[in-house]
Amino acid sequence: xxxxxxxxxxxxxxxxxxxxxxxxxxxxxxxxxxxxxxxxxxxxxxxxxxxxxxxxxxxxxxxxxxxxxxxxxxxxxxxxxxxxxxxxxxxxxxxxxxxxxxxxxxxxxxxxxxxxxxxxxxxxxxxxxxxxxxxxxxxxxxxxxxxxxxxxxxxxxxxxxxxxxxxxxxxxxxxxxxxxxxxxxxxxxxxxxxxxxxxxxxxxxxxxxxxxxxxxxxxxxxxxxxxxxxxxxxxxxxxxxxxxxxxxxxxxxxxxxxxxxxxxxxxxxxxxxxxxxxxxxxxxxxxxxxxxxx
Numbered sequence: 001x002x003x004x005x006x007x008x009x010x011x012x013x014x015x016x017x018x019x020x021x022x023x024x025x026x027x028x029x030x031x032x033x034x035x036x037x038x039x040x041x042x043x044x045x046x047x048x049x050x051x052x053x054x055x056x057x058x059x060x061x062x063x064x065x066x067x068x069x070x071x072x073x074x075x076x077x078x079x080x081x082x083x084x085x086x087x088x089x090x091x092x093x094x095x096x097x098x099x100x101x102x103x104x105x106x107x108x109x110x111x112x113x114x115x116x117x118x119x120x121x122x123x124x125x126x127x128x129x130x131x132x133x134x135x136x137x138x139x140x141x142x143x144x145x146x147x148x149x150x151x152x153x154x155x156x157x158x159x160x161x162x163x164x165x166x167x168x169x170x171x172x173x174x175x176x177x178x179x180x181x182x183x184x185x186x187x188x189x190x191x192x193x194x195x196x197x198x199x200x201x202x203x204x205x206x207x208x209x210x211x212x213x214x215x216x217x218x219x220x221x222x223x224x225x226x227x228x229x230x231x232x233x234x235x236x237x238x239x240x241x242x243x244x245x246x247x248x249x250x251x252x253x254x255x256x257x258x259x260x261x262x263x264x265x266x267x268x269x270x271x272x273x274x275x276x277x278x279x280x281x282x283x284x285x286x287x288x289x290x291x292x293x294x
């Protein structure tokens with residue numbers, strides 16, 4: 001079905017502008033895709049919105065009154081802060097998330113470089129084996145890692161969490177960097193070799209600057225994964241090195257769940273990473289689409 005639009009110009013008779021069926025179909029498709037996108041976004045965002053809202057309620061209102069209309073209060077936030085120091089847990093999360101990301105990048109960049117530019121018959125098999133380790137349930141290796149950390153004194157330490165988080169994210173980091181490096185034209189590195197550049201010079205002065213968007217997006221993803229990790233933090237820490245994920249779990253007690261306090265603690269825990277993700281979303285999208293258009 002075609003639609004028309006009338007344009008009026010002084011001194012010229014009005015004439016309808018007709019859209020072709022193809023143009024009409026494309027406009028309808030764009031409209032429905034936009035509606036679908038907003039619907040999915042609202043469905044994903046609603047639990048976060050409800051959690052933030054619940055944090056401003058009293059415990060009685062959080063349990064018995066699911067209404068959106070209530071008198072907001074900071075009572076839950078005050079009790080959460082007085083019960084446990086938020087700053088200590090937040091500092092632990094920052095140190096562990098960024099420390100494990102930096103260590104993962106330092107290991108993954110040389111590994112991805114060798115696999116992308118110096119492949120062997122076993123390169124693809126090695127990549128698949130690294131990715132297959134993500135299919136192993138963490139609880140399957142909890143006991144040996146716990147005993148090992150206990151014997152070497154890494155339980156309830158930031159160093160122990162950094163090591164575990166690095167090993168947890170390393171397969172993904174290597175895979176992403178390998179993909180970005182593989183898309184880079186090899187002629188650039190060959191030109192550098194002809195000018196006398198060694199391997200280290202190639203990586204520092206050619207590879208890293210040209211693939212910086214991909215490295216940045218990989219690092220951002222690693223930070224987010226480390227920040228949200230709960231299994232290892234709950235089992236390998238108690239008080240000294242506990243991050244914000246353990247901080248949230250501390251508001252679950254044998255007496256039950258205190259929904260208002262739990263929501264307030266969760267909001268305080270996810271707020272930094274939400275702001276961080278919002279500020280770096282352009283860099284992440286740019287890095288994830290790096291090399292898609294040539």
